[in-house]
Amino acid sequence: MSTVSVSESYAELKSAAEEKYNALQDTPVIMVGTASCGKAAGADKVKEAFEEEIRAKGLDARVVEVGCMGHCYAEPLAVVSKPGFPGLCYANLDEGFVKRLVDDFLINDDPCYEYAMVALEPNEVFPTFSDFPRGVYEHKIVLEHCGFIDPGDIDQYIVEGGYEALSRALEMTPEEVMEEINESGLRGRGGAGFPAAEKWEVAREAPGDVKYIIANGDEGDPGAFMDRGILESNPHLVLEGLIISAYAIGAQEAYFYIRAEYPQAVERTREAIRQAKEKGLVGPSILGSDYDLDVKIFQGSGAFICGESSALVKSMEGHMGMPEQRPPRLSISGYRGKPTVVNNVKTLGYVPHILRKGAEWFRGIGNPDSPGTVVFALVGKVNNTGLVEVPMGTTLRQLIYDVGEGIPGDKQFKAVQIGGPSGGCLPESALDIPIDFDSLREAGAMMGSGGLVVLDEDDCMVSVAHFFLDFTQKESCGKCTFCRLGTKHMLDILERITRGEEEDLKVLDHLQELAEDVRAGSLCNLGRTAPNPILTTLRYFRDEYEAHITERCCPARMCPDLITFYIEPPKCSKLCSVCVGSCPTEAIYTREDGLKAIDQEKCVKCNNCYLTCPPEYLAVVKLSPPELLEEKEGKSS
Amino acid sequence: MPVELLEGERETILSEVENTLQDKEKTRENLIPILQQVQKKLGYLPGLAMEKIGEALGIPAVDVFGLATFYDQFRLNPPGEHEIKVCMGTACYMTGGRIALDSFKRKLEINEGETTSDRKYSLERVACVGCCTMAPVVVVDERIEGHVTATRVDGLMLELQGEAGKEDHAEEEREEEQEGEEREEIQEEGEQEQ
Ligand SMILES: Cc1cc2nc3c(=O)[nH]c(=O)nc-3n(C[C@H](O)[C@H](O)[C@H](O)COP(=O)(O)O)c2cc1C
Ligand code: FES
Numbered sequence: 001m002s003t004v005s006v007s008e009s010y011a012e013l014k015s016a017a018e019e020k021y022n023a024l025q026d027t028p029v030i031m032v033g034t035a036s037c038g039k040a041a042g043a044d045k046v047k048e049a050f051e052e053e054i055r056a057k058g059l060d061a062r063v064v065e066v067g068c069m070g071h072c073y074a075e076p077l078a079v080v081s082k083p084g085f086p087g088l089c090y091a092n093l094d095e096g097f098v099k100r101l102v103d104d105f106l107i108n109d110d111p112c113y114e115y116a117m118v119a120l121e122p123n124e125v126f127p128t129f130s131d132f133p134r135g136v137y138e139h140k141i142v143l144e145h146c147g148f149i150d151p152g153d154i155d156q157y158i159v160e161g162g163y164e165a166l167s168r169a170l171e172m173t174p175e176e177v178m179e180e181i182n183e184s185g186l187r188g189r190g191g192a193g194f195p196a197a198e199k200w201e202v203a204r205e206a207p208g209d210v211k212y213i214i215a216n217g218d219e220g221d222p223g224a225f226m227d228r229g230i231l232e233s234n235p236h237l238v239l240e241g242l243i244i245s246a247y248a249i250g251a252q253e254a255y256f257y258i259r260a261e262y263p264q265a266v267e268r269t270r271e272a273i274r275q276a277k278e279k280g281l282v283g284p285s286i287l288g289s290d291y292d293l294d295v296k297i298f299q300g301s302g303a304f305i306c307g308e309s310s311a312l313v314k315s316m317e318g319h320m321g322m323p324e325q326r327p328p329r330l331s332i333s334g335y336r337g338k339p340t341v342v343n344n345v346k347t348l349g350y351v352p353h354i355l356r357k358g359a360e361w362f363r364g365i366g367n368p369d370s371p372g373t374v375v376f377a378l379v380g381k382v383n384n385t386g387l388v389e390v391p392m393g394t395t396l397r398q399l400i401y402d403v404g405e406g407i408p409g410d411k412q413f414k415a416v417q418i419g420g421p422s423g424g425c426l427p428e429s430a431l432d433i434p435i436d437f438d439s440l441r442e443a444g445a446m447m448g449s450g451g452l453v454v455l456d457e458d459d460c461m462v463s464v465a466h467f468f469l470d471f472t473q474k475e476s477c478g479k480c481t482f483c484r485l486g487t488k489h490m491l492d493i494l495e496r497i498t499r500g501e502e503e504d505l506k507v508l509d510h511l512q513e514l515a516e517d518v519r520a521g522s523l524c525n526l527g528r529t530a531p532n533p534i535l536t537t538l539r540y541f542r543d544e545y546e547a548h549i550t551e552r553c554c555p556a557r558m559c560p561d562l563i564t565f566y567i568e569p570p571k572c573s574k575l576c577s578v579c580v581g582s583c584p585t586e587a588i589y590t591r592e593d594g595l596k597a598i599d600q601e602k603c604v605k606c607n608n609c610y611l612t613c614p615p616e617y618l619a620v621v622k623l624s625p626p627e628l629l630e631e632k633e634g635k636s637s
Numbered sequence: 638m639p640v641e642l643l644e645g646e647r648e649t650i651l652s653e654v655e656n657t658l659q660d661k662e663k664t665r666e667n668l669i670p671i672l673q674q675v676q677k678k679l680g681y682l683p684g685l686a687m688e689k690i691g692e693a694l695g696i697p698a699v700d701v702f703g704l705a706t707f708y709d710q711f712r713l714n715p716p717g718e719h720e721i722k723v724c725m726g727t728a729c730y731m732t733g734g735r736i737a738l739d740s741f742k743r744k745l746e747i748n749e750g751e752t753t754s755d756r757k758y759s760l761e762r763v764a765c766v767g768c769c770t771m772a773p774v775v776v777v778d779e780r781i782e783g784h785v786t787a788t789r790v791d792g793l794m795l796e797l798q799g800e801a802g803k804e805d806h807a808e809e810e811r812e813e814e815q816e817g818e819e820r821e822e823i824q825e826e827g828e829q830e831q
Contacts, residue, residue, distance in 0.1 A: 040768035041783075072770045073770050222726040222727055222765050229767070262767075281721075298670075299669075299673060301711065302708055302710040303709060318665035318704075319707075320663070320704055323690055377769070380727070380728055381731075420727070453727050478705075551670065564696055606736045606739070607733060607787070608786055608787045621784070
């Protein structure tokens with residue numbers, strides 16, 4: 001061992017990083033959010049525009065790319081920090097606005113308050129996040145620095161206290177680290193909520209010197225992007241958690257399992273590992289201790305089942321990702337037959353915070369049985385979409401109405417889909433249950449992956465169930481019969497219901513039985529949870545199924561086979577032909593009397609005319625069952 | 638429907654496979670990384686490449702093929718010059734992703750997972766691309782398009798065809814494009830008023 005202690009090595013790293021940032025203190029900095037959500041909204045152009053303007057005006061200011069701060073609905077976003085002013089965040093930026101900010105704020109000291117969204121630090125002139133309802137409910141731990149630090153610069157992470165937890169951990173014994181995590185009550189955030197320390201302990205105790213730990217960033221839920229968001233926005237947090245956990249279980253090799261389809265997450269993680277190696281935080285004798293660890297990335301090839309830990313390990317070994325019968329547990333015999341711990345990216349993200357602030361602190365947040373916070377990708381029919389983090393125990397209602405600021409338009413809330421393909425749909429009456437592992441399971445849903453989709457009156461619940469089952473059926477690895485055939489059979493039934501081809505209500509009992517059988521008989525949790533979307537919709541929205549079957553009616557007017565588009569003659573303005581132009585198949589024509597009508601043979605039900613008919617007419621309607629058309633036409637002609 | 642190899646393609650495939658294999662240990666664990674790298678170079682995994690990789694690693698070709706079909710990332714058809722990916726993640730599905738997908742199918746006369754016979758366009762469905770706020774989302778080449786309606790699909794296709802046929806049918810395309818733009822404008826007005 002070297003003569004310098006771990007904490008001294010860390011202090012050196014920290015003061016070097018601080019020195020670098022102190023030197024930059026007097027330079028204004030513009031942070032542009034360029035995670036996937038920002039890029040989609042045009043963040044690259046905004047960043048270039050800032051750079052261009054700053055160069056053109058000969059200013060001294062830095063433009064940095066940061067990750068996602070969670071307010072995806074307001075992208076492209078940028079934070080402008082100019083000495084003498086609070087850091088200010090501006091939303092929905094475009095090139096014109098960028099010019100104005102550079103001229104008015106950077107050159108002339110006018111921060112354009114009327115256009116700012118929020119200030120980062122408390123000040124006398126402008127509200128901060130905590131002055132908004134969302135800020136009151138949100139409690140950011142793993143998302144704390146996301147969107148506010150440069151994911152490509154390890155020094156900024158260190159300035160913010162990064163890797164201090166690692167330095168502390170290395171001065172503790174692995175057992176003490178494990179005990180701290182055990183006391184914190186940290187439960188896995190990959191879906192099942194398994195206590196993290198319990199799994200570590202088994203792996204630590206398992207015989208043999210070679211052990212592995214894997215950060216699971218597969219994130220296969222088709223409607224979620226939290227893990228990707230965290231890796232894109234603050235990869236060092238997860239890396240630090242991974243190193244600490246590896247130390248606790250005694251692993252010499254650690255892996256990130258990230259989908260190849262998320263190139264930005266892969267890239268930013270790879271860069272983080274490279275920088276950590278450079279600083280002696282990864283590799284031989286970390287921070288001068290006698291602990292060595294190598295960290296690598298394995299790029300997943302996009303199969304939902306590979307998020308399941310035993311299938312994940314199979315795929316790393318070069319095979320099809322199929323789950324294994326247990327026991328033996330992975331923590332006894334996993335990757336290459338050695339004891340292996342698989343933890344979700346978020347689970348690992350809590351670890352450095354717990355070591356820094358203590359188990360006591362963590363237990364003080366959330367519920368006694370589910371301590372800490374929970375991260376959701378909040379999407380669908382809700383005003384403030386994005387990444388949110390709230391304490392466990394927050395109710396769904398608070399999450400949707402306070403954090404998400406409710407449903408857009410005058411639409412009626414219908415359901416919230418929580419937990420992705422393994423989760424369920426909960427109705428209005430369940431909105432007051434607290435969000436934690438156990439309460440959600442009781443209601444028939446699941447924490448699952450953390451996708452949270454809000455649905456309104458225009459969403460058909462049978463179609464939602466069909467969507468998720470279609471997904472799990474395609475993703476079923478085919479190893480066990482219940483899952484392979486059961487999901488197919490259920491999907492066929494749902495398909496026929498959405499087409500109006502089922503006429504007997506008995507089919508619903510059959511569906512229920514099948515769902516229960518698949519749940520009981522499947523080998524892994526993909527199959528065991530696949531029926532959840534069906535079971536919950538049958539439980540809470542049975543009337544919608546019944547309407548499809550007995551009346552051939554889709555109450556939400558979503559299922560294409562059960563609706564017809566119709567233009568109400570009394571409402572149609574003869575002078576307007578917006579709908580004619582909007583129709584991609586030229587199905588809309590002008591009648592002799594000047595009114596518009598739809599040729600049903602040509603109509604592909606693309607919804608365009610419905611969307612484009614001006615609000616003063618709203619002449620296009622959707623009829624369900626489609627047979628209503630004859631009645632209507634009979635009346636009007 | 639396997640696509641015919643173009644002239645010289647066979648040689649390219651063989652040399653890329655060889656290059657990739659050169660600096661890799663020939664173990665089963667490296668199979669997926671090798672396939673990923675070859676696909677990155679060639680844009681897809683031709684049957685020939687899978688045979689050669691199997692040979693080199695001592696894995697039967699059917700196993701390599703089975704693995705490639707198991708994972709979504711691997712494509713067995715060459716990508717089109719323009720790759721169109723329609724997001725069918727939860728948020729996009731609920732807001733009309735299916736309509737966008739159907740519109741592309743209608744326009745291109747191919748199914749998802751296929752490439753047009755002139756190799757100009759390929760169509761795929763993908764799950765959540767991480768910008769559900771803009772649902773329904775379509776990714777054309779690297780560009781992300783939000784709020785895609787059937788009319789926008791027409792507009793996008795016209796733009797792409799406009800690019801492709803710039804030299805020979807510059808005139809014709811411009812007219813069509815204008816028409817497309819007018820339509821869009823009308824539609825956008827409608828949407829704004831709503
Ligand atoms: C079908 C299926 C998909 C899964 N997908 C993921 C995933 O994408 N990410 C993840 O962390 N865990 C996923 N899991 C859970 C993992 O099997 C495992 O429980 C988890 O990675 C353990 O980490 P944790 O203890 O930190 O939660 C999935 C499980 C199943 C059955
Ligand atoms: S569901 Fe399409 S971007 Fe998320």
